[in-house]
Amino acid sequence: GAVVSQHPSRVICKSGTSVKIECRSLDFQATTMFWYRQFPKKSLMLMATSNEGSKATYEQGVEKDKFLINHASLTLSTLTVTSAHPEDSSFYICSARGPGINSPLHFGNGTRLTVT
Amino acid sequence: AQSVSQHNHHVILSEAASLELGCNYSYGGTVNLFWYVQYPGQHLQLLLKYFSGDPLVKGIKGFEAEFIKSKFSFNLRKPSVQWSDTAEYFCAVGNTGTASKLTFGTGTRLQVTL
Numbered sequence: 001g002a003v004v005s006q007h008p009s010r011v012i013c014k015s016g017t018s019v020k021i022e023c024r025s026l027d028f029q030a031t032t033m034f035w036y037r038q039f040p041k042k043s044l045m046l047m048a049t050s051n052e053g054s055k056a057t058y059e060q061g062v063e064k065d066k067f068l069i070n071h072a073s074l075t076l077s078t079l080t081v082t083s084a085h086p087e088d089s090s091f092y093i094c095s096a097r098g099p100g101i102n103s104p105l106h107f108g109n110g111t112r113l114t115v116t
Numbered sequence: 117a118q119s120v121s122q123h124n125h126h127v128i129l130s131e132a133a134s135l136e137l138g139c140n141y142s143y144g145g146t147v148n149l150f151w152y153v154q155y156p157g158q159h160l161q162l163l164l165k166y167f168s169g170d171p172l173v174k175g176i177k178g179f180e181a182e183f184i185k186s187k188f189s190f191n192l193r194k195p196s197v198q199w200s201d202t203a204e205y206f207c208a209v210g211n212t213g214t215a216s217k218l219t220f221g222t223g224t225r226l227q228v229t230l
Binding site for chain 2: 004034036041042043044045046049093095104105107108109110
């Protein structure tokens with residue numbers, strides 16, 4: 001089945017630094033990718049939707065300058081957490097879907113970010 | 117805006133017991149409904165989905181869900197759970213025509229004991 005690879009799985013960074021998380025679709029072309037954030041005991045919160053070659057669409061309340069999303073190719077999207085703070089510590093999950101409005105979503109394994 | 121409620125946060129069952137996990141959503145339009153499962157240490161996987169047609173949907177591993185439009189519900193069921201069903205279960209709702217943009221519930225942790 002389709003696989004979405006997310007890297008790194010865990011990252012620890014110091015406050016004020018930036019962290020990049022990659023999301024790759026390994027065996028299909030992902031026209032749309034979604035980035036979620038999951039808080040402990042809470043649901044996945046959609047942060048943004050990215051379509052290949054265009055600017056990401058951010059959900060209300062998500063700072064686009066802080067969470068930079070790039071979807072430069074049909075197989076790769078990146079999320080960069082800029083000037084990270086401890087409150088950015090969370091579990092970030094990407095998902096990807098192919099063309100077609102009812103194409104299934106495939107999820108990455110997630111990235112645990114800890115900002116010290 | 118749409119929202120999804122999963123009222124059971126943590127469910128503990130013995131093997132062979134029957135399972136029903138509740139999911140209610142709020143949205144006035146036509147929706148697509150999903151149940152995802154996340155086994156320990158693994159990524160989210162689709163269990164089943166409802167787009168249209170028969171409101172009783174069969175999924176993988178013996179799971180099924182019933183869409184009851186009048187109750188805005190999409191409860192997940194399994195007649196006899198196994199230890200390997202221990203996982204986190206997420207209900208999700210998507211608008212038709214919005215490219216799989218989903219709203220997730222808070223999840224239900226299912227623990228199956230031997």
